[in-house]
Amino acid sequence: MNDVNKYPDEIECALLEGPISITDCSLTVDVCEGFLKKTVLRCEEVLAVPNWKEKCRGCKYHELEYV
Numbered sequence: 553m554n555d556v557n558k559y560p561d562e563i564e565c566a567l568l569e570g571p572i573s574i575t576d577c578s579l580t581v582d583v584c585e586g587f588l589k590k591t592v593l594r595c596e597e598v599l600a601v602p603n604w605k606e607k608c609r610g611c612k613y614h615e616l617e618y619v
């Protein structure tokens with residue numbers, strides 16, 4: 553199991569090609585997997601990235617567990 557506390561408050565996002573907060577990453581992952589509506593996104597520009605769901609699922613942070 554991953555421990556979110558091992559990571560800094562911001563990580564490098566494959567979609568934004570820059571930093572993203574752990575919170576925004578978590579929201580994006582949950583929208584990607586259909587657990588939340590996209591209206592919760594605070595960085596909705598990820599939706600404009602071609603194949604964003606596939607890219608997000610391929611990111612090393614996608615399976616991060618938030619405990």
Ligand code: SF4
Nearest residue numbers: 565577580608611614
């Ligand atoms: S899991 Fe998705 S939202 Fe989180 S850093 Fe990776 S690409 Fe970005």
